[in-house]
Amino acid sequence: MKIFKERNNVSMALLLLILGFTLLTTGCKQQQASDQTTQDEASAIVLATTTSTEQTGLLDAIIPVFTSETGIEVKVVAVGSGQALTMGETGEADVLLVHAKSSEEEFVEKGFGIERYDVMYNDFILVGPKDEEALPEECKADIVGALKYIQENKITFISRGDDSGTHKKELSIWKTAGIEPSGDWYISAGKGMGEVLQMADEKKAYTLSDRGTFLSMEDSLELSIAVEKASDLLNQYGVIAVNPEKNPNVHLEEAQKFVDWILSEKTQKLIGEFGVEKYGQALFVPNAKA
């Protein structure tokens, strides 16, 4: 009988645990409307996006407007574009805001996404240490030339290395230059834009960044823009609602509302105004096709 008694103890504890979790879940539900357990009445969607949209503060500035208009909470998960697309493929996210156009189009073609729309763009810049005039003058607007110079002189370069949109862009430029970057001078960080900029700052290295994240952190960095406004440095962001055909769990209706909202004239105007006050220039240029 001893054993039975002991079992009793454990099962009592288990029962308490289950009870507790249930209470907790309901408690949390009242506490924040963001937790839902049923599929048909979603009050929250997961937005998988890039580190740049979050770290610049853009989403913090515009998403509350969406929530107050629709009552839909948006859970922003900031990862690289590559991981965001993967989250769309596995149905972990309901809507994506990313910047890797060819991968995005592939994503829609494979049936993971409903449709891809242009939302906004900014541009990529090559940043490097302030105090060292390492790059020759003729590279100022020639990103391919600049990377060639960096490789030839084995100047430390930090790559995002996280399959993000910025990383994909960087790889495509190396490809254009006909270089397989490798060696001690080429550091693959596997981190978000903010961390990589800091790393470049610490190591006095060069890195490719989107302009927005760089501007939002410029004050805490000893870096300056080395190459900008080259023709192949455009950075286009797209929005895609995840297709429920592949993942029945995703909330298409709410995701579609988000897509429509971010493409609407009002929101586009908000995007275009973001950053003007703080940085003296907009961080993103809205370009949704009305």
Place this chain on the structure above:
Amino acid sequence: MGYIINGFKEAFVLLFSGDTEMIRIILLSLFVSGTGTIFAAIIGVPLGLCLGIKRFPLKRFFGSVVYTAMGFPPVVIGLLVAIFLSRKGPFGRYELLFTPQAMMIAQFLLVLPIITGILFGSAKDKGQQVLELGHTLGANRRESLKLLIHELNSSVLLAVMTAFGRAISEVGAVMLVGGNIKGSTRVMTTFIAMNNSMGAYERSIAMAIVLLTISLLINGIVHHLNGGRNYVD
């Protein structure tokens, strides 16, 4: 050097201005880690005590298993929880990934072996005496367990405090299962990591001061319990 001093200055301004976002994050941290620890205690305390005092085959082996599990890398626990809770996973339909509950589950699993292990150890060392005493006084099993908990109450407190300290200072698992979502799953540790990566040093320093204070308090209590093991009633 200037930015560090500035960081501290601004940090104190932030701390005493009662920034609502920071306060919410601190409360959420305490709530998530506290809940995870309480549930782990509900299971771990009786489990550790029962198995500590019982003689059963493979007891030594069980001990090694629990002690090994105490060193389970938090980030791996986070990964496992994330896999199970993701929409594609076995518990996908509850949509728990990126919620505070997911963080509680991860922390619960993280600290359960810690609580169980500490109590298993102390019950193994002292349990037998207590039980014999209980037996002489004519206590049944449940009363004996009560007596044991009462006698080992400082060990229980030590285990729970240690667990809570581990839970609240953990960053890898909560980042994976919670996702550091503003206003929903952003806790102290992920807040510090994020602000540091954004170059907002004063905010990360401010939060680090809070976390450090909490951790040191807990560690101080744990140390005190560990050192002053006289059973005060």
